[in-house]
Amino acid sequence: MTRIPEDPAGVFPDPATITVDGQSRPARAGESVAAALIADGRAAWRETRTGGKPRGVFCGIGACFDCLVTVNGETDVRACLRQVCDGDEITTTAPEVSARPPRVPAADVSVPIVVVGAGPAGLHAALAAAGAGARVLLLDSNPRGGGQYHRQLPESFRASRPEKAHPGQAEAAALLARIAGHELIEHRPNTTVWAAEAAEPALRPGGSNPAEAGEAGHVLHTTTGTVRAERVVLATGAYDRAVPFPGWDLPGVYTAGAAQALVKGQRVRPGSRMLVGGTGPFLLPVASGLLAAGVKLEGVLEANRPAGGWLRRPGILASAPSKLLEAAKYNLTLARHGLRVANGQAIVAVHGSRRVEAATVARLRPDWTIESTRTVEVDAVAIGYGFTPQLELAIALGCSAGAFVDVDSQQLTSVPGVYAAGELTGIGGAVLSAAEGRIAGLAAAGAVPDQRAARTRGRYARFATALAEIYPVRDGWQSWLDETTLVCRCEEVSYQTIRDTVTEHAVTGTKTLKLCTRAGLGWCQGRVCGRNVADLTGLPAADHRPVASPICLGDLAGA
Amino acid sequence: MHSDVAIIGAGIIGAATAYELARAGVSVTVIDRGALAGGTTSGGEGNLLVSDKPPGAELDLARDSLRRWRELDPGDIELEPKGGILVARSPEAAKALAELTATHREAGVDGRDLSLSELAEREPHLTRDVAGAAYYPEDSQVQPVLATAALLTAARRLGATLLTGAAVTGIEPGRAVRTASTTVHAGQIVIAAGPWSGEVAKLAGADLPIQPRRGMVLVTGAVPKLVHHKVYDASYLAAVASDDAGLQASAVVEGTPAGPILIGSTRERIGFDARIRVEALRVLAQGALGLFPSLAGVKILRAYGGFRPYAPDHLPVIGEDPHRPGLWYATGHEGAGIGLAPATGALLAALMTGGVPSVDPVPFSPARFG
Numbered sequence: 001m002t003r004i005p006e007d008p009a010g011v012f013p014d015p016a017t018i019t020v021d022g023q024s025r026p027a028r029a030g031e032s033v034a035a036a037l038i039a040d041g042r043a044a045w046r047e048t049r050t051g052g053k054p055r056g057v058f059c060g061i062g063a064c065f066d067c068l069v070t071v072n073g074e075t076d077v078r079a080c081l082r083q084v085c086d087g088d089e090i091t092t093t094a095p096e097v098s099a100r101p102p103r104v105p106a107a108d109v110s111v112p113i114v115v116v117g118a119g120p121a122g123l124h125a126a127l128a129a130a131g132a133g134a135r136v137l138l139l140d141s142n143p144r145g146g147g148q149y150h151r152q153l154p155e156s157f158r159a160s161r162p163e164k165a166h167p168g169q170a171e172a173a174a175l176l177a178r179i180a181g182h183e184l185i186e187h188r189p190n191t192t193v194w195a196a197e198a199a200e201p202a203l204r205p206g207g208s209n210p211a212e213a214g215e216a217g218h219v220l221h222t223t224t225g226t227v228r229a230e231r232v233v234l235a236t237g238a239y240d241r242a243v244p245f246p247g248w249d250l251p252g253v254y255t256a257g258a259a260q261a262l263v264k265g266q267r268v269r270p271g272s273r274m275l276v277g278g279t280g281p282f283l284l285p286v287a288s289g290l291l292a293a294g295v296k297l298e299g300v301l302e303a304n305r306p307a308g309g310w311l312r313r314p315g316i317l318a319s320a321p322s323k324l325l326e327a328a329k330y331n332l333t334l335a336r337h338g339l340r341v342a343n344g345q346a347i348v349a350v351h352g353s354r355r356v357e358a359a360t361v362a363r364l365r366p367d368w369t370i371e372s373t374r375t376v377e378v379d380a381v382a383i384g385y386g387f388t389p390q391l392e393l394a395i396a397l398g399c400s401a402g403a404f405v406d407v408d409s410q411q412l413t414s415v416p417g418v419y420a421a422g423e424l425t426g427i428g429g430a431v432l433s434a435a436e437g438r439i440a441g442l443a444a445a446g447a448v449p450d451q452r453a454a455r456t457r458g459r460y461a462r463f464a465t466a467l468a469e470i471y472p473v474r475d476g477w478q479s480w481l482d483e484t485t486l487v488c489r490c491e492e493v494s495y496q497t498i499r500d501t502v503t504e505h506a507v508t509g510t511k512t513l514k515l516c517t518r519a520g521l522g523w524c525q526g527r528v529c530g531r532n533v534a535d536l537t538g539l540p541a542a543d544h545r546p547v548a549s550p551i552c553l554g555d556l557a558g559a
Numbered sequence: 560m561h562s563d564v565a566i567i568g569a570g571i572i573g574a575a576t577a578y579e580l581a582r583a584g585v586s587v588t589v590i591d592r593g594a595l596a597g598g599t600t601s602g603g604e605g606n607l608l609v610s611d612k613p614p615g616a617e618l619d620l621a622r623d624s625l626r627r628w629r630e631l632d633p634g635d636i637e638l639e640p641k642g643g644i645l646v647a648r649s650p651e652a653a654k655a656l657a658e659l660t661a662t663h664r665e666a667g668v669d670g671r672d673l674s675l676s677e678l679a680e681r682e683p684h685l686t687r688d689v690a691g692a693a694y695y696p697e698d699s700q701v702q703p704v705l706a707t708a709a710l711l712t713a714a715r716r717l718g719a720t721l722l723t724g725a726a727v728t729g730i731e732p733g734r735a736v737r738t739a740s741t742t743v744h745a746g747q748i749v750i751a752a753g754p755w756s757g758e759v760a761k762l763a764g765a766d767l768p769i770q771p772r773r774g775m776v777l778v779t780g781a782v783p784k785l786v787h788h789k790v791y792d793a794s795y796l797a798a799v800a801s802d803d804a805g806l807q808a809s810a811v812v813e814g815t816p817a818g819p820i821l822i823g824s825t826r827e828r829i830g831f832d833a834r835i836r837v838e839a840l841r842v843l844a845q846g847a848l849g850l851f852p853s854l855a856g857v858k859i860l861r862a863y864g865g866f867r868p869y870a871p872d873h874l875p876v877i878g879e880d881p882h883r884p885g886l887w888y889a890t891g892h893e894g895a896g897i898g899l900a901p902a903t904g905a906l907l908a909a910l911m912t913g914g915v916p917s918v919d920p921v922p923f924s925p926a927r928f929g
């Protein structure tokens with residue numbers, strides 16, 4: 001809830017003055033509006049439509065839409081994504097009519113290869129394709145490349161020791177410098193792809209076969225113009241999965257990714273006394289980042305009991321040596337603060353009137369049902385239960401996908417010319433993503449495959465499979481809910497409503513359930529609740545979102 | 560399994576038919592290959608309109624239906640008598656619109672000509688660039704999926720059976736319906752399979768001329784109440800009646816109780832091509848902005864679409880196959896199936912049980928196809 005004092009990253013941001021509901025407040029140019037509001041002592045700045053409940057940041061990376069705010073008259077702006085400009089007027093109650101945001105000049109382009117997403121997978125795909133001589137357009141919605149893992153501080157922070165904010169900064173900086181310096185790569189930041197489709201035959205003069213006609217086969221509609229491309233590499237990554245529990249919609253409950261983004265990318269502490277809980281090795285860097293930022297951690301809770309799983313898979317850890325080293329480093333950081341990961345424990349409820357004041361921590365049985373509980377006083381918690389891939393563009397382009405996009409050994413999807421790499425194809429971390437990106441980039445450029453990247457992918461893919469098996473989300477979380485726990489945060493749909501609708505109306509379809517309860521119909525379009533509703537009802541999750549990111553009616557009319 | 564009637568299709572039409580038959584004491588099994596309301600019923604908007612129907616058989620059915628919707632009250636289905644406003648953007652359109660309201664009034668429909676100041680009062684955010692307008696207080700709205708679920712649940716409480724996830728693989732008119740896992744023996748079989756009714760009829764050896772007409776809808780994020788009625792461009796009337804296969808769109812803009820604004824809808828004949836095309840969405844957006852310029856900053860959250868089931872003469876097909884006793888149709892409602900559902904169910908139930916129909920069944924008879 002404060003900025004990191006005496007920031008070891010050595011930031012020298014340009015000061016900015018914003019107004020919040022008419023009152024002048026200090027901020028940093030280039031930080032997110034959410035960071036400015038949190039640093040100003042607010043955990044919440046919005047009330048829900050039906051329940052009037054306070055909301056602030058939850059996911060921190062644009063997936064949940066909890067953080068909506070009005071900026072300069074434009075309503076429903078995601079505070080976690082919008083960068084502060086000096087003089088911005090922020091209001092927490094929306095005007096009746098939204099001002100249309102200033103239009104970004106849009107130019108339609110045709111390129112041989114477009115890469116969507118500038119995280120490890122996308123960066124390596126772009127470099128590999130360009131290295132093979134192809135011209136590449138790299139699109140990303142963030143102001144700077146790096147994605148979630150190599151998240152960069154705003155340029156305007158002028159950090160003198162950015163490596164203090166991100167342990168992998170040296171590698172990230174080198175990677176981004178190669179991108180910036182490559183004459184065949186155009187990196188377009190601040191660009192969101194809001195729809196994707198196959199080019200219509202009518203749009204291709206002189207033939208229906210795009211390859212023959214030499215015409216682009218895929219159309220991406222972006223906030224900076226339409227892009228036609230012969231080949232597309234999708235590297236759109238993933239966002240944290242959070243499972244519901246009583247109180248999880250209170251301000252002060254953050255996803256692990258949000259806590260990390262605030263600390264790593266904004267130099268703002270989400271709380272002063274916190275718990276980190278969930279499952280998977282990602283909890284470790286988050287905890288260690290919070291500790292380095294001066295947050296007092298009351299515990300790091302791993303719901304599974306992973307030791308046995310690793311022991312039963314000898315050699316797996318050794319196949320991903322960097323992972324082993326990483327984990328050891330993080331555990332050491334924890335130990336220095338007198339902490340060690342508590343296995344078989346979870347945050348199963350949080351309490352507070354307008355924000356988190358305490359949490360119920362449970363010792364879990366192996367199936368995650370509750371064995372015993374205790375209360376811990378905290379002002380924030382960070383939770384992460386694995387990741388959900390951002391499948392919408394892949395699905396819009398017609399790629400076959402289950403929980404992840406299906407790809408072959410060249411990272412080619414079921415659609416000719418469309419490749420996928422990184423978390424979209426399975427959750428395995430930055431090294432695996434980078435190898436997949438390289439393979440996809442080379443294949444998209446028609447270059448000779450790289451055997452080394454293939455070997456790395458093989459090793460880390462085995463590691464990823466083990467991760468999924470050792471850190472599953474177990475059904476026992478469903479016993480944490482009470483009748484009134486919201487499953488869909490956006491439309492405020494309770495567990496009871498979902499359960500009763502399924503039984504009362506004999507609902508056997510995902511779409512039917514959505515339209516009967518409104519769960520998944522709100523701002524986040526089921527990004528947060530989709531997997532949870534699927535688990536609760538046994539109906540499949542649907543990731544079909546032809547509008548992949550909200551777009552102003554005025555911009556759509558001119559698209 | 561045995562029941563008096565087997566209904567193929569758990570959309571709004573199948574649901575309304577099941578409910579009416581169950582109420583009449585008939586035992587019914589509703590069979591669907593997917594979930595209830597998983598077809599066209601979840602791909603439309605749920606307007607219950609009289610304003611878009613010129614005097615004639617379809618208007619009679621719509622008025623009978625509207626009355627039934629008001630009486631049904633099967634639980635919370637977001638029934639809202641919001642009223643429709645038609646906007647004419649040119650002097651010619653205004654003239655045609657005034658003629659329409661006059662003929663409507665003659666037929667007993669409450670269609671009122673609006674002055675521009677009355678219009679501005681009813682819809683403050685509407686463009687002032689309007690040549691004429693009309694107000695139809697009877698035009699209403701339901702949430703189609705809730706309505707279907709409620710009707711089926713009511714029917715089940717009266718003894719009906721719902722079989723979902725059961726694709727029909729064979730039909731013997733007057734005897735039985737087969738699915739992969741079961742056979743439903745029934746003396747009467749109703750095909751209410753929406754745009755797929757033609758395919759399903761083939762299983763019974765029948766040739767039913769029902770085709771899909773694609774439609775797409777845009778949905779905004781929840782906003783304050785900016786649009787108070789269902790507001791549409793009078794050119795919509797031409798699009799509805801058109802036989803053109805190309806992309807047609809005339810803006811239909813309305814607020815909903817849940818907060819989002821719905822912007823419909825396109826009309827296109829492209830078979831069962833389910834892709835959402837940005838070109839179609841753009842045309843919808845342009846139409847909506849033409850009516851409500853101040854919505855430019857409102858955010859579009861999602862887009863969806865469906866396939867309207869249409870017959871060559873744009874009239875529903877309700878009745879028994881003249882050549883196949885025991886095989887009945889309830890389909891072809893095109894862009895008005897939600898509105899026409901209760902009257903369709905009641906009409907079919909009356910025809911099947913020897914009751915007295917409340918509208919003339921002849922215009923809807925399948926016998927018209929020979």
Ligand SMILES: Cc1cc2nc3c(=O)[nH]c(=O)nc-3n(C[C@H](O)[C@H](O)[C@H](O)COP(=O)(O)OP(=O)(O)OC[C@H]3O[C@@H](n4cnc5c(N)ncnc54)[C@H](O)[C@@H]3O)c2cc1C
Nearest residue numbers: 568570572592598599600603606727753774895896897898
């Ligand atoms: C964009 C759009 C907007 C619309 N707006 C409105 C509006 O505002 N007001 C209005 O009144 N109407 C509107 N409509 C029209 C309305 O949605 C339809 O007329 C109505 O839903 C048709 O209902 P139905 O029950 O006949 O078909 P459906 O809802 O399609 O039901 C047919 C069912 O049959 C099942 N089925 C098909 N084949 C088989 C098989 N072999 N075995 C088993 N089951 C099978 C399907 O799974 C489906 O559930 C709109 C339509 C569209 C596309």
Ligand code: FES
Nearest residue numbers: 060062064065080
């Ligand atoms: S916190 Fe901004 S979208 Fe989730």
